[in-house]
Amino acid sequence: MAIYEIEMPSGVIAHSLADAERHALAMAEHVAQALRAAISTRGTATLVVSGGRSPARFFERLSEQELDWDKVLISLADERWVPTDDPQSNAGLVHRHLLREQAVRAKFIGLYQPAVSLEAAAHMANEALALLPMPIDVLVLGMGEDGHTASLFPGSPNLAAALDHDCPRRCLPMLAPSEPSQRLSMTLPLLDSARLVLLPIEGEAKLATLRAALAGNDAMQMPIRAFLHSPLEIYWRP
Numbered sequence: 001m002a003i004y005e006i007e008m009p010s011g012v013i014a015h016s017l018a019d020a021e022r023h024a025l026a027m028a029e030h031v032a033q034a035l036r037a038a039i040s041t042r043g044t045a046t047l048v049v050s051g052g053r054s055p056a057r058f059f060e061r062l063s064e065q066e067l068d069w070d071k072v073l074i075s076l077a078d079e080r081w082v083p084t085d086d087p088q089s090n091a092g093l094v095h096r097h098l099l100r101e102q103a104v105r106a107k108f109i110g111l112y113q114p115a116v117s118l119e120a121a122a123h124m125a126n127e128a129l130a131l132l133p134m135p136i137d138v139l140v141l142g143m144g145e146d147g148h149t150a151s152l153f154p155g156s157p158n159l160a161a162a163l164d165h166d167c168p169r170r171c172l173p174m175l176a177p178s179e180p181s182q183r184l185s186m187t188l189p190l191l192d193s194a195r196l197v198l199l200p201i202e203g204e205a206k207l208a209t210l211r212a213a214l215a216g217n218d219a220m221q222m223p224i225r226a227f228l229h230s231p232l233e234i235y236w237r238p
């Protein structure tokens with residue numbers, strides 16, 4: 001089913017791409033254009049990306065884009081609480097697939113901190129994120145088939161606090177139902193500040209999740225709902 005058959009909320013733009021390579025390149029060109037515009041207007045640009053299984057190809061296409069990467073600060077919407085050399089690490093994914101080619105000159109603030117507990121690590125990440133210029137220029141979210149985004153998982157103990165527009169924390173500990181379960185996530189005030197938000201949707205299962213998310217309002221059940229409004233642009237591919 002083509003995504004244009006789904007009615008989008010006002011101001012949400014949907015793009016349909018035929019295959020994985022066109023999808024990755026279209027997103028990379030859009031992000032690069034927004035980063036160039038931010039640098040030209042404000043002198044710097046802030047890019048926040050997601051991890052998981054999906055973004056490697058998009059990261060590689062983005063890393064090849066020509067722009068003043070030394071003026072770009074990259075961070076993560078969420079992280080698995082594992083060291084960077086762990087295969088599950090989102091920072092590791094960014095280092096392998098994005099901080100290369102042209103983008104090797106970008107600066108990076110990760111969320112992972114070695115600490116005595118997940119709560120202590122989240123406090124340290126909270127401090128590290130104070131260096132991130134606000135608002136975020138470009139946020140690239142991901143979405144799981146359960147409707148989670150970043151590491152904002154339905155049923156996670158801190159979810160209500162993380163989805164509160166007045167949450168005083170930049171980062172909170174979260175628990176995923178999948179491994180690794182211990183996660184760190186940026187909270188809504190940071191994420192929802194972004195000037196541009198891209199959401200890639202790959203495959204029929206995630207399209208069904210998007211359809212279900214658009215049919216209701218409760219972000220505690222499907223946290224992606226908190227982001228289904230302008231300035232969101234959805235990039236779909238089969």
Ligand SMILES: O=C1O[C@H](COP(=O)(O)O)[C@@H](O)[C@H](O)[C@H]1O
Binds near residue numbers: 053
């Ligand atoms: O756990 C996570 O899941 C989402 C979706 O990831 P994917 O594996 O389905 O691509 C991702 O956006 C998030 O960053 C990641 O930590």
